[in-house]
Amino acid sequence: MPNFPAGKGNPYSGYATPSITFFSAIFDGFTNLQSDGSFKPALAISWEQLDELTWVFDLREGVEFSNGEPFNAHAVVRAAEYLQSEAAQLFAIQRELAVLEHVIALDTHRVQITTRRPVPLLPRVLSAFRIVAPDYWDEAGPEKFATAPVGTGPFAVESWNEASIRLVRNNASWRPAKLEQLDILQVSDSSVRLQTLTSGDVDIAMALSPEDRDLLESSGYVFKANRAPNILVLTFVTVEEGPLQDPRVRQALNIAINRTPIIDVFLDGAVPVPSQPAIRSAFGYNPELVPLDYDPDRAKKLLAEAGYPDGFEIVAEVITGVTTNDAAVFQQVFADLKRVGVTVNPQIISSAQLVSGIGSGHWRGRMFMLDYNLLPALDALSVMTIHSCLRRIPWHCDEDVMPLAERAYAEPDLAKREQLTQTMMAELVASPPALILYEAARFDAHASEITEYRAGFGIIEYEGIERAHRE
Incomplete structure (x- = not known):
């Protein structure tokens, strides 16, 4: 990818690209934006609007964070409390989630959310409310968490440095990955990204030039124009x-x-x-x-x-x-x-x-x-x-x-x-x-062995990616 998120793996540091491109591998919101522009239930499986300001969300049961902590209403409340604290005021997500006034647990997997003004699109907005492992967040703090994040997504971070991130499958995820491991490289120059793909050093290259289409397709690569x-x-x-x-x-x-x-x-x-x-x-x-x-x-x-x-x-x-x-x-x-x-x-x-x-x-x-x-x-x-x-x-x-x-x-x-x-x-x-x-629009390409690569609107559906074995 061209660049890593400026806030690294802190899910509250950004809600645009490239942040969400990476976050969709590690975290889940109440809903998740899909590559076709739709929103699907994620950590919240259903919801009801009680009045103009009050909503009740039923949470997905049986979900664990990649470090083994349970996901439940308690984790949601603690995340909301942090985002309402003075320490969180500088994070980009504050502008969107400042509309949340109260978040309370009704039972282990049900929360009630009260907003400061009517927000009929609240389930969509809460795609940005990515929940972190609460005990680990408190222990690590935002800076350490950013380089070793813990979420409920299909992958967990094994290592992170300036040039690369190694992700490994999160076997506890409710949307498990098909790949065992995924290495993400930061390559700012599009011509170098093209070269690393055609040389076989990587299987997927993001944000290429549309002029690369003919060369890549004639060489057997799959070239895609993704909506933004x-x-x-x-x-x-x-x-x-x-x-x-x-x-x-x-x-x-x-x-x-x-x-x-x-x-x-x-x-x-x-x-x-x-x-x-x-x-x-x-x-x-x-x-x-x-x-x-x-x-x-x-x-x-x-x-x-x-x-x-x-x-x-x-x-x-x-x-x-x-x-x-x-x-x-x-x-x-x-x-x-x-x-x-x-x-x-x-x-x-x-x-x-x-x-x-x-x-x-x-x-x-x-x-x-x-x-x-x-x-x-x-x-x-x-x-x-x-x-x-x-x-x-x-x-x-x-x-x-x-x-x-x-x-x-x-x-x-x-x-x-x-x-x-x-x-x-x-x-x-x-x-x-x-x-x-x-x-x-963003132009991506991948080797023919890669299947189910779906990207769009800044996110990648990581859990679906497969790599066929060459005969």
């Missing part, structure tokens, strides 16, 4: 005065981009032209919206109506080498914008600079590369938690759409919540918060 949980965007900074404060300008930029050749050339045609700032599998995705148009003449007209008949110049902060062919994609996007009179001056920044800008609100440009990541619940409305006035220091704040967003967040009825979110998607197309590019 995010949509790539160049988000607009509209809290400071400038052209992007006008929704007509933001619309113009979105219809000035010819996405079809970009997707066909740089992503092997693996994803469709998007219709909204959400992936197709998201809850609240609006199926009535049509793919974003390519209409440079109308884009010029909108720019003129907004007072920019000759276009304007803008700085965009981008990171390259993060997603498939991103440098080439940005070059083509900026060329399309140039054709309608908008000159983009790209500034390459590091991930650290991006994080700093998000935290401080200080930007050199008026667009910056980000994505709309819909994990953990694949909820289209989650876009609003980051890319709106709801942020402590927002970069885009459209007061006109906030009443609808607030209604959707407060709606306890699942069907009504879905309708409100679909309406929200239409509003975000009419007044876009970002230059919407395309759904992300």
Whole structure:
């Protein structure tokens, strides 16, 4: 894989890739996200919503952690207590699980959860509530636990160093692995990942280039385009005065981009032209919206109506080498914008600079590369938690759409919540918060002897992987 999780094996340190790609081998949540975008019961086998804020979950019986500790309601309560403690406030998962107000054990395998506000998608959200062996967590502490994690998943960690992780089958798991052992290597360069696969040093290579398809398939390898949980965007900074404060300008930029050749050339045609700032599998995705148009003449007209008949110049902060062919994609996007009179001056920044800008609100440009990541619940409305006035220091704040967003967040009825979110998607197309590019995709390949390799939305279904013996 390209990189290991920054928080290593601490399941509370992240809920996006690459964290969840690794976590799905070691841990389970109440539900588990599947490679097809569905959610299935995991440590919780059933649930009932008693009122707008109260849920009861029945837990899976007969489950043990890989160190022999029993999984039960006591383990769930202790995990919840830790996540509500001051020590856990810096962990990324806090933003999603802060909605939990009380978690109490009703008996050994039943818990009651009370939320701070209505969360009709709570079973999906709790896919991020990965339960750790409570006694070992207390004994080891987060730092030691991170390099020797203990969960209920199909594998356990035997060793962990900077370059490799060795996993061995967790025979106590309720979803046991078919492989006895799995070695995961960290290889940051995609060309080196390709070489290690074709040389036979590894059986599976992740995050390859779509240009590798012909070579690999002609050599007998299986090449797969896997769907991702995010949509790539160049988000607009509209809290400071400038052209992007006008929704007509933001619309113009979105219809000035010819996405079809970009997707066909740089992503092997693996994803469709998007219709909204959400992936197709998201809850609240609006199926009535049509793919974003390519209409440079109308884009010029909108720019003129907004007072920019000759276009304007803008700085965009981008990171390259993060997603498939991103440098080439940005070059083509900026060329399309140039054709309608908008000159983009790209500034390459590091991930650290991006994080700093998000935290401080200080930007050199008026667009910056980000994505709309819909994990953990694949909820289209989650876009609003980051890319709106709801942020402590927002970069885009459209007061006109906030009443609808607030209604959707407060709606306890699942069907009504879905309708409100679909309406929200239409509003975000009419007044876009970002230059919407395309759904992300990840290209993996494996040897023909590997069967049942299923990956998607950032996770791998490790328990199904098999390796046939060569004759």
